[in-house]
Amino acid sequence: MHSSALLLFELGAIVLGLGLLGAVSVRFGFSPIPLYLLAGLAFGQGGLVPLATSDAFISAGAEIGVILLLFTLGLEYTTTELVTTLRRSAPVGLVDLVLNAAPGVAAGFLLGWGPIAAVVLGGVTYVTSSGITAKLLGDLDWIGHRETPVVLSLLVLEDLAMIAYLPILAALLVGTGPLDAAATLGVAAVAVTVVLVVSLRFGRRVESFLHSPSEEVLLLKVFGTTLLVAGAAQSLQVSAAVGAFLVGVVLSGPVAHTAHTLITPLRDLFAAVFFVFFGFSTNPADLPPVAAIAALLAAAGILTKLATGWIAASRAGIGPIGRARAGAALIPRGEFNIVIAGLAVAANVHPDLGALAAAYVLILAITGPLAARAAEPLARLVRQRHDGA
Amino acid sequence: MDVERTTLPGIGLRHTFTSERGRRIAVISHRSGHRDVVIYDRADPDTATETVSLSRDEADGMAELLATSRVEERLAELSRQAEGLTSEQIAITTGSPYDGRTLGDTGARSRTGASIVAVVRNGEVIASPRPDFRFRGGDVVVVVGTADGTAAVAEILTDG
Secondary structure, eight states: OOHHHHHHHHHHHHHHHHHHHHHHHHHHTSOSHHHHHHHHHHHSTTSSSOOOTTHHHHHHHHHHHHHHHHHHHHHHSOHHHHHHHHHHHHHHHHHHHHHHHHHHHHHHHHTTOOHHHHHHHHHHHHOOOHHHHHHHHHHTTOTTSTTHHHHHHHHHHHHHHHHHHHHHHHHHHHOOOHHHHHHHHHHHHHHHHHHHHHHHHHHHHHHHHHOOSSHHHHHHHHHHHHHHHHHHHHHTTSOHHHHHHHHHHHOOHHHHHHHHHHHHHHHHHHHHHHHHHHHHTSOGGGHHHHHHHHHHHHHHHHHHHHHHHHHHHHHTTOOHHHHHHHHHHTOOOOHHHHHHHHHHHHTTSOTTHHHHHHHHHHHHHHHHHHHHHHHHHHHHHHHHHHHHO | OOOEEEEETTTEEEEEEEOTTSOEEEEEEETTSOEEEEEEOSSOTTOEEEEEEEOHHHHHHHHHHHHHHHHHHHHHHHHHHHTTOEEEEEEOOTTOTTTTSBHHHHTHHHHHSOEEEEEEETTEEEESOOTTOBOOTTOEEEEEEOHHHHHHHHHHHHHO
16 A cells, blocks of 8 residues: 555544544543553554554654643643742642652652652652643532632642753753753753743733734744744753743733634644554553552552642641542643653653553543542541541 | 632632621632632532533623612712702601692792602602692602702691
8 A cells, every 4th residue: 555545544543543532531521541542552562453654643743742732731821820829839839749759759769760760750640630630620510619729729830840840851861961961950940930031021022923813823823833932942951841831821811812722622633642652652561560560659649649639728728528629639640641751761761661651640540530529428428427426 | 798819720710708698609700701600518618519600691691680779779879969969758747737738739849949759659659740649648759859959848848
């Protein structure tokens, strides 16, 4: 068969397959991310039906997927929101970081995978999936609950932590030595500061440059700018993802709103490609050996997020049931854990790392939303028992 | 009324207050423009028992319904002040000289310049009563005019 025809066949089959899996996830009301990962596992190296020709396209698509994921995440928050949240809830954010990165870091050292793997795993166990959690809050009608601002601030702080974490990780993965790493971090810090100042002072001008009454023009301008900044960030070794996130942060107001509606379908497409790509690069045969470790990490991850939510909510003066809900809402892991693991896999940190991260996210992306649904009835039951006794 | 304002990063704003009778109510303003009205549990103030999602138009409509009467009151007040007119409500007591006599008998408009624009009887408003309208004890007469004029009408109705 002609190679371009084969490429179209493979891509069509993959994307259609993802659509069908997405339909299943919508039907049962959970995140499609684990299904995408499984699909990637099935089609990748050592999978059921290995594909050959579309690899280059898929890997480029995956790159764009990461960039768009981070860009839309940045769009969610305005600079003022980020700054005020940082000022108000920094201590809780620190509790979140320490409690949830600890199991990953410990696992990295206990398995003897070395300090860089420990940093990667710390990131993988730390970040809550803001995508899954935000959707969960909406689906369960939890937005009105009093602890919701606490949950949302934690998500914001995690994203801010990612701005610092990703360049550090990028520097470590390049591994050229402590001096170069320090230089990279310096560049990252300067870049982040410049972007935040620009967005606070000149946000209007950036918007009026990007603004256009034509949605088509706006889409192309915003998408192009995001890719350019991501590329610039990558060439400074700050990580393309951080660049894209910062572009999202700078945009606010009507431009951000329109950009969000325009970019979301693109993001959904490329993000799905990204998850498949990650599944591709993981050999299913590697999963069983790490399954036990992943399960242990997942159990730890559930407990540490529950504790984080509990502490954060009680600090805000919220009762036990609200505290349980806050903890449960934070359990899901998803897109960014895979983004972090993806960076590490690309740098060949450890052969089993991708499989471990995939298994971890598979477990928590599915059990997280279930735990959230169970949290409130369980908390009420416990309280009744307690009151009765 | 104390309104607590909380930002919901990525979603919008939440305004919360507690009513005099102790119910917690919140309005969530989503960035997309739609609004949620949230009612909290009586026993557990952290838990939202009811969340009603309103579109932009519905939210405007509801706000109008809640605010209408007060807006009208204020408008009436404003127009009265603007024109230098005042309105006064004067009760016809059972012993009043005009208990049983007609509106025309008072000669209020020609004597004072103020007009009797309405009479409230048994909770019902009789607008623009005619000169042959007969007063009864318990009526409340609504007079519009200058401050001096309405005072003079009050004097006529009570003292003759």
